[in-house]
Amino acid sequence: MRDIAKFIHGFKRFQDSYFCGGADEFERLRSGQNPRALVIGCSDSRVDPAILMDCAPGDLFVVRNVANLVPPHESDSSHHGVSAALEYAVRVLRVEHVIVMGHSSCGGIQALMRQDCAQAGEYLPRWIAIGERAREQVLGALPDKPPHLQERACEQAAILVSLENLLTFPWVRERVEAGNLLLHGWYFDLERGELLSYLPQSGQFEPLVAHCRKD
Numbered sequence: 001m002r003d004i005a006k007f008i009h010g011f012k013r014f015q016d017s018y019f020c021g022g023a024d025e026f027e028r029l030r031s032g033q034n035p036r037a038l039v040i041g042c043s044d045s046r047v048d049p050a051i052l053m054d055c056a057p058g059d060l061f062v063v064r065n066v067a068n069l070v071p072p073h074e075s076d077s078s079h080h081g082v083s084a085a086l087e088y089a090v091r092v093l094r095v096e097h098v099i100v101m102g103h104s105s106c107g108g109i110q111a112l113m114r115q116d117c118a119q120a121g122e123y124l125p126r127w128i129a130i131g132e133r134a135r136e137q138v139l140g141a142l143p144d145k146p147p148h149l150q151e152r153a154c155e156q157a158a159i160l161v162s163l164e165n166l167l168t169f170p171w172v173r174e175r176v177e178a179g180n181l182l183l184h185g186w187y188f189d190l191e192r193g194e195l196l197s198y199l200p201q202s203g204q205f206e207p208l209v210a211h212c213r214k215d
């Protein structure tokens with residue numbers, strides 16, 4: 001029960017900041033939202049994009065799922081939650097940026113690399129398999145590296161798979177080619193507190209905000 005009390009107190013503090021004491025931060029947001037970026041992040045409790053980027057309500061349209069994966073465009077009768085959110089962000093809200101935000105020590109990517117989610121349930125293995133191409137690439141390029149380095153490489157390679165999958169949606173590709181939409185691959189290193197970004201020129205993830213520890 002203590003956990004729930006913590007969340008209720010947290011909402012009270014949020015209410016104080018945004019609705020009480022003369023402040024009315026929601027004035028502008030009551031009539032609608034106009035976020036400029038969609039973030040596709042991992043469900044992991046340590047990597048909330050709004051907290052990581054110090055954003056306020058209304059700043060980010062966010063989809064979170066296991067291992068921050070974007071599935072390819074598919075026309076079938078399944079329920080496509082990520083694709084629906086992508087469609088809304090791109091076609092209705094007309095965001096200018098899509099950020100796929102991966103992170104270090106990702107349990108979803110570990111499960112993909114170790115192939116140990118077969119018994120983990122009904123949905124996880126099939127979901128994680130979206131990143132299979134990343135796994136194969138890493139095993140091909142770094143067959144002798146220790147698992148933690150292979151997993152880190154796969155966390156980053158899976159971001160690129162998601163960026164490629166984004167371009168399989170015709171209305172994403174159209175807006176990217178018209179210069180109205182920018183795609184970003186970001187990687188939060190939670191061990192070092194560092195933010196990396198994929199640079200197509202170098203084919204590498206390079207620091208966007210370098211770590212601040214003196215080591």
Ligand SMILES: [Zn+2]
Nearest residue numbers: 042044106107
């Ligand atoms: Zn994760």
